[in-house]
Amino acid sequence: MWGKHRLLMFGILAALLALLVASCGQKTTDTSEGVAQEPYVIGAIFSSTGDNAPLGVPERNTAEMLAKQLNEKGGIDGRPVKLLAYDDAGKPEQAVQACQDLLANKEVVAIIGPTLTGPSLAIASMCNTAKMPLISCAASVKIVQPVTPYVFKTAQSDHFAVQKLLDYIKAKKIKTVGFINDANAFGSSGREEWLKISKAAGVNTVALESFNSSDTDMTPQLTKIKAANPQAIICWGTNPGPAIVAKNIRRLAMKQPVLMSHGISNQEFIKLAGAAAEGVIFPSGKIIVANQIPAGDPQRKVLVEYAAQYQKAFGKPAIHFGAHAWDAFQLVVDALKKSGADREKIRANIESRKKFIGVDGIFNFSASDHNGLDKNAFALVTIKNGKWVLLK
Amino acid sequence: MEQFSQLLVSGIANGCIYAIVAIGFSxxxxxxxxxxxAQGEFVMVGAMVAAVLLAKVSLLIAFPVAILAGCLVGAVVGLCVxxxxxxASVVSLVILTVGASLLIRGLAQLFWGEEGRMVPYFTGVTANEDNIFHFAGAVIGVQQIWVVAxxxxxxxxxxxxxxxxxxGRAMRACALNPTGARLVGINVHRMIILSFIMAAxxxxxxxxxxxxxxxxxxxxxxxxxxxxxxxxxxGGLGNYSGGIAAGVLLGVVESLIVxxxxxxxxxxxxxxxxxxxxVLLLKPDGILARKKAVA
Known part of the structure; x- marks a missing residue:
């Protein structure tokens, strides 16, 4: 009797496990069907599962969409592009594994991603040693500072986000600030940048706190900030933490303006924070307000086009994070057009690329700058009636 | 003082949640x-089912259904154990529960996706704005009262x-002496499944x-x-009042430590x-353990 049950149980367990395993791991998107020529293989590592899936999924979607579009138009001089996309679940060790796989594949011409700072830093030196161009989609300036030959990134460095926010703070004559950050790589890097730049700008950080990504109550930290009575509160983190911070600020009846980072630049923040999201001001890539960008802006065409294509393909608005993958993918394609599958030449092409009009901004790469952007890549955005509004 | 009472409030509210989870373990x-x-996953299943249902129905329906869903998952894990x-040795059973937790989480991710889902306050002004009141210098949300209540x-x-x-007595009997319990006609297996259902x-x-x-x-x-x-x-595994006290204490300490x-x-x-x-070094049986008679 029990034996039979046990067998059944194990059978079910095995089946469920198999299902689970089948759904994880490598997802290859073969976008090269029906084209005879040998494809260019572009590797990709995104956090398409795990806590940071809301960032990684739009990136993977974008890269897949672009590869498909490119191949439908006949590829690069007749050669199609094949995207080899891996999921790192936001974990450095899984990114390392994916990177090893990609490095072992002789056909891969470049890697785009990872989504997050931690995984990007974890594989940066591997790519340099293997002479593999890596175009990261993560925020931290540490990925390209100090500059290493093969590592680039498209996401606007947090350095510029802090500068953009400081411009606003100075304009509003705010002198004291309470700062709270997520203890993850994104939050701590933002905190470092903030402390470095704000001091020089004469803004005083009167309270400094942090929280863990999985924390569900930030009232204790905010209570301390409240006691320090700063003129504004800055929260630097990725969802869902900042949404809870916004709600806790409301609960504690704190009246100061709330400033946040580009880490909240997706729908999830508005959805989770609800009414508490109203009036929050943050620097963001221009994509989320693409249609509000003035007509004279050289980026407008690219922004509006990408926003419309993404909406059409996935039924969701394009966000900041997908934009990083757009730029990374197009930079690689741009280099491939000039030089073909030679990694060394791809690297050199990207490094010398000027005035590349991307979704994140206008890139001017050089031997000393592998991000190629400045603070103008950010726009200040606020939330009104649950919608993003460009702050003028 | 104001700070202290505010920290105490959120500490107690968080601690209460730890206490409920601790009872489940015990x-x-x-x-x-x-x-x-897999105890943490029972928490997740409850929250996720409620979140999914609350998009369509009221809390009065969603809450009991979420509990039922939790119990169901608990029963399945119970059967597996x-x-x-x-x-099997206890160690391999513990590992089995670790596996079950990974499985539950994985399946949940497959069905419900990765994104966080908003859950409205029980009795807020709006879905995401709580009623608040002031007490002894602290701001208290009505939701926190709900948690404690x-x-x-x-x-x-x-x-x-x-x-x-x-x-309940039969379950205690099984815990104290499974063989004895069986001898007096208690269905030990049923009690074990029941304990999983209750914990879940x-x-x-x-x-x-x-x-x-x-x-x-x-x-x-x-x-x-x-x-x-x-x-x-x-609180000492298996000691309910110890677990509750320790849970609340933990929440308060975590809060005050900032x-x-x-x-x-x-x-x-x-x-x-x-x-x-x-505590494990000094009082391995838990903070509320009574001194054992020296043999």
């Missing part, structure tokens, strides 16, 4: 000597169940309560489960584990 441990690492119980109700209910009902139901209640006003997410179980585990061990650690408040999470280590 119930299963008492019945099987197994530490059920029960079937090899006689042959639900915890107290659960504690009383569990206590009465174990003390006054036949089934409690976990689900904790899940719905903690996520209200915040969010539910497939990955939320691990952190809460770990804190509840800390509380259960601190006063001591300047600007690195994320380390408050480590507090739980430091306390756990110290």
């Amino acid at each position: 119930i299963i441990y008492a019945g099987t000597q197994v530490i059920n690492f 029960l079937i090899p119980l006689k042959r 639900i915890t107290i109700a659960l504690v009383i209910a569990t206590h009465c169940f174990f003390k006054y009902t036949l089934t 139901g409690l976990g689900a209640v904790a899940g719905v309560t903690v996520s209200a006003g915040l969010y539910a997410r497939c990955t939320m179980g691990a952190a809460l489960g770990l804190k509840g585990f800390c509380a259960a061990v601190l 006063l001591i650690i300047p600007s690195m408040s994320d380390y408050s999470d480590a507090a739980a584990f430091v306390i756990l280590l110290v």
Whole structure:
């Protein structure tokens, strides 16, 4: 009797496990069907599962969409592009594994991603040693500072986000600030940048706190900030933490303006924070307000086009994070057009690329700058009636 | 002072959740000597089911259904533990629960996706704005009152169940002496499944309560489960009142510790584990353990 049950149980367990395993791991998107020529293989590592899936999924979607579009138009001089996309679940060790796989594949011409700072830093030196161009989609300036030959990134460095926010703070004559950050790589890097730049700008950080990504109550930290009575509160983190911070600020009846980072630049923040999201001001890539960008802006065409294509393909608005993958993918394609599958030449092409009009901004790469952007890549955005509004 | 009372309020509210999870650990441990690492996932299942349902129906329907869903998952995990119980060592059963937790989380991610889902406040002004009032310099949200009230109700209910009902007494008997219990005609297997169902139901209640006003997410179980585990061990595994006291204490300490650690408040999470280590070294049976007679 029990034996039979046990067998059944194990059978079910095995089946469920198999299902689970089948759904994880490598997802290859073969976008090269029906084209005879040998494809260019572009590797990709995104956090398409795990806590940071809301960032990684739009990136993977974008890269897949672009590869498909490119191949439908006949590829690069007749050669199609094949995207080899891996999921790192936001974990450095899984990114390392994916990177090893990609490095072992002789056909891969470049890697785009990872989504997050931690995984990007974890594989940066591997790519340099293997002479593999890596175009990261993560925020931290540490990925390209100090500059290493093969590592680039498209996401606007947090350095510029802090500068953009400081411009606003100075304009509003705010002198004291309470700062709270997520203890993850994104939050701590933002905190470092903030402390470095704000001091020089004469803004005083009167309270400094942090929280863990999985924390569900930030009232204790905010209570301390409240006691320090700063003129504004800055929260630097990725969802869902900042949404809870916004709600806790409301609960504690704190009246100061709330400033946040580009880490909240997706729908999830508005959805989770609800009414508490109203009036929050943050620097963001221009994509989320693409249609509000003035007509004279050289980026407008690219922004509006990408926003419309993404909406059409996935039924969701394009966000900041997908934009990083757009730029990374197009930079690689741009280099491939000039030089073909030679990694060394791809690297050199990207490094010398000027005035590349991307979704994140206008890139001017050089031997000393592998991000190629400045603070103008950010726009200040606020939330009104649950919608993003460009702050003028 | 204002700061202190505010910190105390959020500490107690968080601690209550740890306490409920800790009771779940203790119930299963008492019945099987197994530490059920899927306890955190019961919390997640409750929260996620409620979150999904609340998009369509009211809390009065969503809450009980979420608890039922939690109980169902609990029963399945219970069966998985029960079937090899006689042959397997406790360690392999514990590992089995670790596997079950990964499986539950993985399946939840498959079905519900990765994104956090908003869960409205039980009785807020709007779905995401709570009623608040001021007391002794602290701002208290009505949701926090709900958390404490639900915890107290659960504690009383569990206590009465174990003390006054036949089934509850039978479960205690199984925990004390399984062979003896079997001899007097108690179905030990049924009691074990029941303990899993109860623990999972409690976990689900904790899940719905903690996520209200915040969010539910497939990955939320691990952190809460770990804190509840800390509380259960601190209070002495199998010791309900100890677990409850330790849970609340843990929440308060975590909250108050931000006063001591300047600007690195994320380390408050480590507090739980430091306390756990110290207590395990000094009082391995838990903070409320009575002195054992020296043999």
